[in-house]
Amino acid sequence: MLDATRESAAERVYREVKDQILTNEIAGGELISEGDVASRCAVSRTPVREAFLRLESEGWMRLYPKRGALVVPITDREARDVVEARLLLEGHAVGSVVADEAAREALARALTANLAAHAAADPGDVAEFSRIDAEFHQLIVAAGDNPLLADFFTGLGERHRRMTTASVHRDTTVATRILADHRSLLSAIRHGDAESFATGLAEHLAGVHDLRSGVRR
Template sequence: MLHATSESAAERVYVEVKEQILTNAIAGGELISEGEIAAKCSVSRTPVREAFLRLETEGWMRLYPKRGALVVPIGEREIRDVVDARLLLERHAVRAVVGRPGAVAGLVRSLRANLDAHRRSDASDIREFSRIDAEFHQLIAAAGDNALLSGFYTTLGERHRRMTTASVHRDAGVAARILDDHRALLGAIESADAERFDTLLAGHLFAVHDLPGHDLPGAPA
């Protein structure tokens, strides 16, 4: 249930429904109705309709008059495009960092703190688990010291979170794999080994998101 805030009812419904989509609480392919969401959120249908229109504009759902709203499933093309973009941006960031020892040390400290938080988190709390996972990679992208690229990477964050939650739902072993891979990625950064980071990152993203590596640019042989 949504609690009363200073935000408009439509904004509150938008935030809640979008968060449920990102965390797979409302799964891709599910058809939901205005009445269903209005009842859950204790609002009239009007703000729900406004929220749905906004979510449709952003590509999260498709609206069908008199039937409801279909949550758009995560498509293979979307997964490939997001992974490809993340590979390019994170690899670029690490190559920019390894030439600056002070930057390496600062990034390592931040990533260690993130890993500590990840280890303490409950993998069954997928909302928090996916948030910390996204933060790990955003720290790497930001360390490249290019505000434009870092800003673009941040725009991938919502798709990143949704893909991660879908992967964890698909295979319970993915959560442990993410932690193991993050430790290895941190080790490569700490040793300033950009080549090893490149290979580890590709393997990490392909495995977590269940993609065949040879189909993506920059994949290891």
């Protein structure tokens, strides 16, 4: 029973700290201590240590004995690699959908509903705003009807979410741009224009994530 309680505490700390990293409440480059997290989560240091080890194994932080845990920042290389993977996956999905009128119309309806929810969301609630943003792109990849690619895209979801929240925190106008760009991407899908979609997506991701030299397509 004691082991189960400890494991439950470690899992809770892991989820809470990871969510704070993904939503930029704990920014990349910030050093946090076991003691501070233990106090905040009302647990002993043991489950915090276990949670930190798990987060380190996943690449979210680096541990420094007697100093604390450094939250690993998003590097330019990581951002570029995530964006390039997304361009390939989303572009492939739209290329598969545009020739199928029924599939294209179904995707357009789903994206229209997503945009309505996004427009109604409070940009100040960065976690919810980034969740709906990620859902928009997940709907596109899922429409490609390739479960292997969809699963791979889902694996990028946490990095995508973290990058988006960092961008919205960095520049409050990014939220407005995301909505405008999503409307343009939806229009390209409605018109069955895969080429315009690919060009618009590249510009969208480079702009939102501040990739000044653009991305390879």
